């Protein structure tokens with residue numbers, strides 16, 4: 001069988017993984033002259049394209065000097081760390097990208113820890129050396145120190161280094177080289193990445209690391225073959241994580257090259273292929289030789305840290321905008337999600353609600369965003385951290401937070417974070433008028449913080465965080481300072497009322513928006529909630545008004561995106577999500593019930 005190398009590309013968010021894969025695809029001659037190529041080709045789904053981030057790990061393959069190189073591009077955002085964890089076992093080495101200016105960031109630490117644990121010896125790619133403020137030597141030192149802290153072996157500490165400007169298609173072994181291609185990196189992959197172990201002569205052992213779906217052929221498992229061969233039409237044994245075994249026939253065997261998929265007849269150990277014919281296949285399952293089924297260890301993924309409740313929408317506008325609104329439909333959709341995404345979990349809570357657990361707000365928002373695009377309607381509660389009992393002690397997730405802020409704002413950032421129980425662990429001037437401040441903070445303290453951070457730094461700060469560990473519960477943290485403006489009427493909002501209300505705070509609605517009693521239509525400038533009437537029209541009088549007071553000026557409403565709304569809400573509020581709208585509402589729509597609930601809560605304290 002052919003010569004193979006398997007690698008994953010891992011890094012902190014935006015350090016250039018997908019861009020690097022583009023260049024490897026282009027420069028290995030995978031495309032013909034006529035093929036049109038675009039940027040970040042592997043970011044193929046709509047939300048990935050819109051946001052310019054990778055969400056799902058995806059594999060591709062290139063042929064270079066007669067060697068097949070299978071490459072898995074992974075997401076860098078901390079919320080999708082589960083995707084990275086599960087592919088690390090499928091490869092024999094990793095390309096660890098580090099931005100030549102930003103250096104080691106929270107998610108760099110996370111992916112390095114996981115890669116070293118598995119025993120990989122990473123190839124370190126110092127990327128973006130074209131940046132003016134690049135300091136490649138400093139970054140290599142940082143990476144060395146990080147490996148050392150993470151308990152790297154001697155061999156892992158002697159990692160190969162290569163410098164790159166992926167955007168320009170350049171890689172070089174030393175900074176003074178004038179090479180203008182990716183060839184040095186491609187050669188390094190052939191030299192440094194170990195060949196797959198195992199043999200074609202052994203019984204089949206293959207593990208599924210991601211799932212696909214095709215309308216014609218059904219569920220597809222994308223898998224690495226660790227031992228043996230697999231052929232089209234062959235009967236093999238599917239072994240599930242719980243040990244259950246089912247025999248089935250391979251109805252389709254698919255190979256990868258570049259962005260193409262093609263039918264193949266046979267594949268051998270070390271290769272990555274897609275297989276159809278097993279409707280019950282899940283991530284982590286093995287396919288084995290029916291004569292002697294020896295499944296591979298199930299994939300272990302770190303537990304979720306955050307939960308929210310997805311519930312059937314019961315607002316007065318329920319069912320008017322969505323296609324799928326029932327509890328059954330929502331549950332089916334969540335089942336489908338958890339099948340392919342082993343970093344998420346859900347549990348039914350009563351009749352019409354589901355507690356969905358994930359790694360962070362973005363992961364949960366992306367699921368919700370996908371669902372609304374598919375026509376779902378539902379409500380989401382405020383994210384809560386998952387508390388775990390460890391040795392009899394109540395523990396909560398802590399995060400490592402790195403803030404890069406212009407010097408003049410560092411004081412206010414430290415102060416606000418202090419109230420959220422963050423402890424500063426490091427502070428260094430970055431030389432360009434900004435400071436890098438590192439904190440350890442309970443994940444709870446980060447909920448809803450991003451908006452505040454952007455305000456505190458006039459939009460110039462950059463913050464990044466990544467899961468650290470579970471630690472003993474750290475006491476209460478401050479939450480939203482402002483109350484809500486709550487509608488007391490149902491109907492369509494009127495420009496005249498909004499004009500009169502906008503002195504009271506920041507509006508979330510525009511004239512002619514649908515509103516209902518209990519819906520939150522804005523943020524009050526004070527701490528308490530205020531019931532207001534946004535549907536009241538101007539009193540008609542017989543006296544003709546002078547033209548002047550008709551030209552009222554409406555301040556544009558704050559754009560409540562799903563993310564924004566989720567960050568903003570408190571425990572007594574919900575976000576109503578439909579394919580058309582994102583609305584914020586009180587859990588209790590009825591004002592007197594709301595007051596009673598509030599009073600009860602105060603009495604309990």
Ligand SMILES: Nc1nc2c(ncn2[C@@H]2O[C@H](COP(=O)(O)OP(=O)(O)OP(=O)(O)O)[C@@H](O)[C@H]2O)c(=O)[nH]1
Pocket residue numbers: 011012013014015016017018019020040052053054055074075076077127128129130131164165166167168
């Ligand atoms: N200056 C410079 N910019 C680069 C380079 N490589 C990538 N970029 C830019 O960095 C940004 C992020 O690139 P991506 O390839 O999407 O990064 P990524 O690591 O795949 O990001 P995630 O998948 O979201 O973690 C894009 O705007 C790229 O154009 C480089 O070598 N130099």
Ligand SMILES: [Mg+2]
Pocket residue numbers: 017018019043053054073074075076
């Ligand atoms: Mg990417």
